Amino acid sequence: MVIVKKSVLTLPAAAATAVLAGVAPSAAWSAGGHGASQGPHADPPVVYATGLNNPRGLKFGPDGFLYVAEAGVGGANPPPDDPACVVLPPVGPYSGSVIGSRISRIDRSGNVSTVADNLPSSQTSPALGNLVSGVADVAFVGHTLYAVLAGAGCSHGVPTIPNGVIRVNPDGTWTMIADLAAFQRAHPVAHPEEDDFEPDGTWYSMISVRGDLYAVEPNHGEIDRITTDGRITRVIDVSASQGHVVPTAIAYHGNFYFGNLSTFPQPAGASNVWKVTPSGQIKLDTGGFNMVVGLVFDHRDRMYVLEASAPPAPGPNPTGRVLRISPDGKTREVIAEGLLNPSGMTLGPDGDLYVTNFGFGPPPVGLGTVVRIHLLD
Numbered sequence: 001m002v003i004v005k006k007s008v009l010t011l012p013a014a015a016a017t018a019v020l021a022g023v024a025p026s027a028a029w030s031a032g033g034h035g036a037s038q039g040p041h042a043d044p045p046v047v048y049a050t051g052l053n054n055p056r057g058l059k060f061g062p063d064g065f066l067y068v069a070e071a072g073v074g075g076a077n078p079p080p081d082d083p084a085c086v087v088l089p090p091v092g093p094y095s096g097s098v099i100g101s102r103i104s105r106i107d108r109s110g111n112v113s114t115v116a117d118n119l120p121s122s123q124t125s126p127a128l129g130n131l132v133s134g135v136a137d138v139a140f141v142g143h144t145l146y147a148v149l150a151g152a153g154c155s156h157g158v159p160t161i162p163n164g165v166i167r168v169n170p171d172g173t174w175t176m177i178a179d180l181a182a183f184q185r186a187h188p189v190a191h192p193e194e195d196d197f198e199p200d201g202t203w204y205s206m207i208s209v210r211g212d213l214y215a216v217e218p219n220h221g222e223i224d225r226i227t228t229d230g231r232i233t234r235v236i237d238v239s240a241s242q243g244h245v246v247p248t249a250i251a252y253h254g255n256f257y258f259g260n261l262s263t264f265p266q267p268a269g270a271s272n273v274w275k276v277t278p279s280g281q282i283k284l285d286t287g288g289f290n291m292v293v294g295l296v297f298d299h300r301d302r303m304y305v306l307e308a309s310a311p312p313a314p315g316p317n318p319t320g321r322v323l324r325i326s327p328d329g330k331t332r333e334v335i336a337e338g339l340l341n342p343s344g345m346t347l348g349p350d351g352d353l354y355v356t357n358f359g360f361g362p363p364p365v366g367l368g369t370v371v372r373i374h375l376l377d
Contacts, residue, residue, distance in 0.1 A: 041324065041334070041335050041376055042336055042353075042376055043373070043374040045339065045373050047110075047371055048110050049068075049106045049110045049369065049370040050112075050366070052070050052358075053132075053365055054070060054360065054361060054363075055070050055104075055358070055370065056069045056070070056356060057069045057136060057137025057204075057206065058137075058354060059138050059140060061140055062143050064108070064349060065107055065108070067103060067105055067106075067140075067145060068356065069103055069134075070103065070104055071121060071134035071150070072119070073100045073365060074095065074096070074097065074100055074122060075096040075098075075121055076097065077095055078157055079093055079095075079155055080154055080159050084199055085155045087197070088197070089127060090128050094124060097157070097158070098118070098120050098161060099119070100119070100121025100122075100132075100134060100151070101121040102114055102115075103116040115172060116145075116147070116173075119134060120152035120158040121151045122134070122151040122156035122157050123363065129362055131361065133150045133156065135147050135150070136149065136150035136203045136206070137205045137215075138206070139207055139213055140208060141212075141213065142211075144228070145168040146166065146206070147168065148213075149164055149165075149166065150163060152164070152200065153181045154199075156200060162179045162180070164176050164180045164181065165178040165213060177228065178226045178231075178232050180203065180215065180224065183232045184220055189221055189237045189239040191243055192220055192221075192239065192244075198220075202217065202218055204217070212225055212226065213228070214250060214252070216258060218248055218260075218261065221238040221239035221243075222234060222235075222236065222238055223250065223258065242274075242282070245263075245272075248292060248293050249292055249294050251297055251303075253301070256277070257273055258276065259274075259292025259293070259294075261291050266290065266309075268311040269288040269290065271291055271292045273285045273287075273292065286325055289305055289307055289323070292306065292307060294306025294344055298347060298351070302326060303324070303325040304325075306320065306322050306344075308320050308341070308342060308343075318341075319339060320341070321334060321335075321336060322335040322337075322339070336353070339355060339371070340357045341357060341358045341359055354373070355371050356368065357371055
């Protein structure tokens, strides 16, 4: 999965400066492709919070505040000399740290505070741009916060902590409840990608449904169910029926829906959204997207798809956008564009969309942002 991150890396310095200043950059491309229409469906994105380190998945908590997984700043510790911990070049070897990432809380005024700190963070080889992984996503079960780790494990230079699901305690400490890396080793998928294989996985997104957690792993290609007492079961081996499609974002709307990146280089329109029943039956729902990294539904059954790159994808300096799909799948509307390295999206209790920007990249501190997209209809 990590190889495809090359397509969401580099952005002009001027664009980065614009976002940190609270100014949305202009987009020099049209809506393009598959019947997407533009119109006054939303106000332009505005910066809601700044100072984040490679922000990824985000969710609103029961307190009404926004919780953000930050992949962090990477690390310098090499993997142990063990064949089970090898990631092939150009992705590997990784280097990591046990304390490089965190989970932050953002109040209604955009003020950022740390909820849990000193979580594992790692980065790819310099040949691939030192791309950072760490805490990948967060989810609540009742009033308890959980997170899924993607930057841990021996293959990422963090041999003392596995990739898995953690519970965040009220005092900010955390407890590992499920070792996802061990589960993957014990239950391999049908069709792993040998040339781009991550022994510890590269978990991307996680949601809670009826008291359980559901996590997506892109590199192996699977969706797993994790109970709050740590039991892990596989919902579906995506690779068995779809091959190495690199699943990423997940949402629940009566059934599970997930989007994918596709493999590098991604032709325009090569990403899809599939529907998966709770029993693991899979069916293509909607196609023709570009590098899907976020997925939510609103109360009117409309689906919002966050693309890491608008067409043509990925392009030399990709900018992302949000599309809205009607319940019958016949209408596509461009809701927002000009997003910079977007990596996650959630729908707020106010009915607005919140998107993490600068979520994929090397270790520069504080470049990441959350932008708010106010919907007009």
